[in-house]
Amino acid sequence: MKGKFTLLLFSVTFLVFIYQIKTGVLIGLNPSDLHYEDFIIYAFFHSSSTHFAFNLAALLFLGYYLEEKIGTDKFIVLFFITTIFAGIVYVLIYPSADRLCVGLSGFIFGIVGGNIVAYKEKYRNYFLLSALFYISFTVFLIYFDIVGIGCSGKKNTKLHDFKPLK
Template sequence: MTDQAYNPNNTCYRHPDRQSFVLCQRCGRTICPECQTPAAVGVHCPECVREQRALFAANRRASGGPSGLTVARRRFAMLDQKGTVVLVAISVLVWLFDELSRGALTNLLAYNSLLLPVQPWRAVTVLFVHSGFLHILFNMWALWIFGRILENMLGTWRFVALYFITGVFGTMLVTFLAPGTWVVGASGAIFGLFAAFFVLQRSLGQNAVQLLVIMGLNLLIGFIPGTNISWQAHVGGIIGGFVVGFVFAQTRNIRQRPLQIALLVAAAVVAVALTVVGYAVTVG
């Protein structure tokens, strides 16, 4: 068992002699109580607080008599969960347009491994297509809840990378285990968020058993006959979530950012490569 007291990642980045296990919810750096500023969710480090205040001041100076669009743009700039908001908004707009066009976008964006060589974009666009109101309602509810939490913990670009990498891992396992099957929905990526959040909570020494139970129960629903749920995408997303979550947990130190980026790129490449291998083995 590793003694956390001697782990340099568990010391404040501004005061290396002070032990802490609390991370800035925006950039992920470890900060001691003196450096913590309470936020809507968790705490922020001095640099992130300074950046937010500077952005707010710049927006105020730039706004003389702001139009409605300017106000909306400024508020969006101050938002801490831009990635989550954009992902939910795109998914809802795609669903609405799909309903109005009687499935035109489903035909264009849904995934089927038989089409992988000629329409590879479907491995990603499948995350934005949903089959019905309840399908998108539950997926977007889960994305809104866990997405905002994870985006606050990881930052926007890390969260978006997590979402798409785990989504492709879900597509990958569908390619291996259900070749030729049409699938839609973001649930593979959402299960990836569950798994990554579990890993991060455990790495911070917090009890995440309840989350594991919830994830397990939701996973089991997909195995019930007649539910028409792609459990393969769920399992693939969980695998991807554990992989990416482990990368984030092991590269928390700000000095490890190049390594973190390299490992995320490697995870994405592995997901894509395995999807191609799955096609070659099952179809090609």
């Protein structure tokens, strides 16, 4: 079966989101209280239904094709490397933040980059494609900073930088 790890990630993330809705629990990467397992677990929690929907749509539409192109084993390695790397970057940028980093977006952008590399022979102008990726990335970040709604229903200033209600 092709895309089996993509479907596994989709299923786990979906189940975690249901758990999150029912319990109100939000587990994420907190630079003020680091645990090794958080560098993976944070990817499965999302700060809003919009955040969740966009991440899973991107995972299905982009992840499936990349996994088919590079194989499941390499795709699994890509998941762990990009998810952990995105978490490390968050901790380095916000070392004293008492906020949670959540979501699959670090991995999604790893998938986008992987697709650019894997399918570059199909595109005549690789640099144009790369530029379009970075423009899309910037628009994506601006959009989510503007409309980011957290689990509490209150507006967050940053979607991936979520402070739970106390």
